[in-house]
Amino acid sequence: MIFNHISKALFAFCFLALFNCSSKSQETADSKIDLGFNSFLYFENNNAFDSQKSTIETKVKEAVSVVNAKMPTENINIKIRASATNVIPEIDIGGFNPNANEVIVSINPNFANLNQSISNELGPTIAHEMHHAKRRRSVGYGSSLLQAMVTEGLADSFSVEIFGIAPPIWCTALSTSDLEYWKETASSIWNDTTYNHDEWFFGVSNDIPRWTGYSVGFKLAQDYLEQNPSLRASDVVDEPASSFVE
DSSP, rough: HHHHHHHHHHHHHHHHHHHHHHHHHHHHHEEEEEEEETEEEESSSSTTTTTTTTHHHHHHHHHHHHHHSSSSOSOOOEEEEEEESBBTTTTEEEEEEEEEEEEHHHHHHHHHHHHHHHHHHHHHHHHHHHHHHHHHHHOOOSHHHHHHHHHHHHHHHHHHHHOOOOGGGGSOOOOOHHHHHHHHHOOOOOOOOOHHHHHHHHHHHHSSSSHHHHHHHHHHHHHHEEEEEEOOOTTTTTOOOGGGGO
């Protein structure tokens, strides 16, 4: 009798465990959306964007298609994360590219202008991060201040190229005089690999204005493209950063 009770309990536990694993596997499979180009879309918080999910999926598919038409970049997993952190407050969307095959996009589901932001900003954000992913497969993101600036400047130039948008606000954060000043200041430590990324790009201190790294990087990328009018940001994704200051 004791053995039977134990056996039944064990069977029930195993069945429940298998059911839960099966349910989780099915949930993962259901949330995996084929984007083509051996790439997939995942919603990490499946219920956070009920009314926007279809629009997000459409915008991501469009962006991946446009990117691959200009700059083939297959094997990308794009993850949409509901979060009020890791976003640019002005648009409440933020992108992150941790490696050569992954893009994470954080979106604040409580943003007042959420629909407009998804419509206008999601595509360029995907393009920006996919440019990073492609660059990681050759020269890498980079570890010096110059390399980071060029990588970011090229990614923003790529978004402008394929979507025909105005330069993002973080690329035009400085006046002409301030831009030249901070470009000159940065040039003295171009090859510094111990630079403070958050200070140069996010303005976490009062020493360097917010978005300086993005603005200087965009300037470097645009100057290079102007000097080489036959080239686009999609063409120079694997160009070493040193080329942009020669």
